[in-house]
Amino acid sequence: xxxxxxVPRRIAQTVLNSLKGGVVPRIGLPYIAVGRKNEIEALxxxxxxxxxxxxxxxxIAGRYGSGKSFLLQTIRNYVMDRGFxxxxxxxSPERRLQGKGQGIATYRELISNLSTKTKPEGGALTLxxxxxxxxxxxxxxxxxxxxxxxxxxxxxVDRKIYAVTASVSELVHGFEFxxxxxxxxxxxxxxxxxxxxxxxxWFRGEYSTKTEARKALDVNIIITDDDWYDYxxxxxxxFRLAGYTGLFLMIDELVNIFKIPHAVSRQYNYEKxxxxxxxxxQGKARYLGILMGVTPQALEDSRKGIFSYEALxxxxxxxxxxxxxxxDLLAPVIRLDPLTAEEMLVLCExxxxxxxxxxxxxxxxxxxxxxxxxxxxxxRIGADENITPREVIRDFIELLDLLYQNPAMRITELLSxxxxxxxKSEAVSNETEAGFAEFTI
Numbered sequence: 001x002x003x004x005x006x007v008p009r010r011i012a013q014t015v016l017n018s019l020k021g022g023v024v025p026r027i028g029l030p031y032i033a034v035g036r037k038n039e040i041e042a043l044x045x046x047x048x049x050x051x052x053x054x055x056x057x058x059x060i061a062g063r064y065g066s067g068k069s070f071l072l073q074t075i076r077n078y079v080m081d082r083g084f085x086x087x088x089x090x091x092s093p094e095r096r097l098q099g100k101g102q103g104i105a106t107y108r109e110l111i112s113n114l115s116t117k118t119k120p121e122g123g124a125l126t127l128x129x130x131x132x133x134x135x136x137x138x139x140x141x142x143x144x145x146x147x148x149x150x151x152x153x154x155x156x157v158d159r160k161i162y163a164v165t166a167s168v169s170e171l172v173h174g175f176e177f178x179x180x181x182x183x184x185x186x187x188x189x190x191x192x193x194x195x196x197x198x199x200x201x202w203f204r205g206e207y208s209t210k211t212e213a214r215k216a217l218d219v220n221i222i223i224t225d226d227d228w229y230d231y232x233x234x235x236x237x238x239f240r241l242a243g244y245t246g247l248f249l250m251i252d253e254l255v256n257i258f259k260i261p262h263a264v265s266r267q268y269n270y271e272k273x274x275x276x277x278x279x280x281x282q283g284k285a286r287y288l289g290i291l292m293g294v295t296p297q298a299l300e301d302s303r304k305g306i307f308s309y310e311a312l313x314x315x316x317x318x319x320x321x322x323x324x325x326x327x328d329l330l331a332p333v334i335r336l337d338p339l340t341a342e343e344m345l346v347l348c349e350x351x352x353x354x355x356x357x358x359x360x361x362x363x364x365x366x367x368x369x370x371x372x373x374x375x376x377x378x379x380r381i382g383a384d385e386n387i388t389p390r391e392v393i394r395d396f397i398e399l400l401d402l403l404y405q406n407p408a409m410r411i412t413e414l415l416s417x418x419x420x421x422x423x424k425s426e427a428v429s430n431e432t433e434a435g436f437a438e439f440t441i
Contacts, residue, residue, distance in 0.1 A: 007031050012358040020397040022390055024069045029077055032350050035343040036071055042329035043075050047082060050246045050289045057280035057290045061299050062336035066388050068293045072250050080117045083245035087114050091256040097272040099265060103225035108205050110249060126200055132242035133188050136160045161185050164241045168234060176221045177234050229276055236288040246287030258298035258305050270309035339389050341378045345370055348396050355400045369411045376415060
């Protein structure tokens, strides 16, 4: 095993609590990253393309608990380190790609979750706008050598701001977007906090009528269910001009589109998905990456899933040569194969060290005992198809907690108890046993 890295207590607590609760932690992922190396490398290839002005659209397909959200979160952290802005959202019955108020609800969630490396928890829109203006002012000061109160300095800054807004105004809906950027800049310079707040409200999609927007900002357009994605494309270009690398949209829980009971509503959502997909692949979007998380059923079901929409099915269907263990990771859909028993052993070792450091004791669980635990988990009937990292991790952290709270207890007692014995499948074949031979140290 690699040399043990001590994890800060706050991060260790967050990681262990999140994993025990069945959710992916927002911090500390590098300490527990195992497997998915090829998938991550494939997605990082997209990052290079996007940073050069391109766009990408990928689906991450995996069952609940398979590591889909973990992979999305890992990429999220990586691209923020690379200077990207990230917006993430989970779809729900109230948030879809298209619908009566549900498309704009997704947009609002994405905008409220805008995150940067310095503000990774979201809510970064105002920070981004203020940083852009401040950076232009600082850059102009250095370039011109003018005094901060020199009127000539303001004129040069105005021209630089105008150059950015002019570039944005050439895009669809860009004229009003550029006007609002200019309004925000003027309000920033003049200390007009109410106008600044109104512009931010508009960018967040919080004006529900044109009349309301016209009264507050003298603009005749609002962001709607039908055109919210156009504004994400505008933001991607603006963020690049403002000094960031680009924008990543991460949308999870596409299963909520699959669950829509009305066929027409589902089709409208798949139509929107197709438009976004085509934009990215045809070069109509710039500096924009899109990752969507989906379950295999929500993807492949021919009656209600994404594949029920023929235009998407024909684009996304896996080729004849790709198979488990040899996936085409350059395809639009990245399918997550289960983590191997070996990878789970490594992950459990990392968690055992983290748990011991957090609670201040010397690690008692040996590698041989870890191997026995993994052997039991992977020995369940149907484990090769159905076991997920979430289940194994949750069991293991519970095991560590029990051992910590009961110092006299041995892991062998727990593994041989009735609660674990059901997992010892009598159907485990000699081949499966042989597969664990390297664990039997």
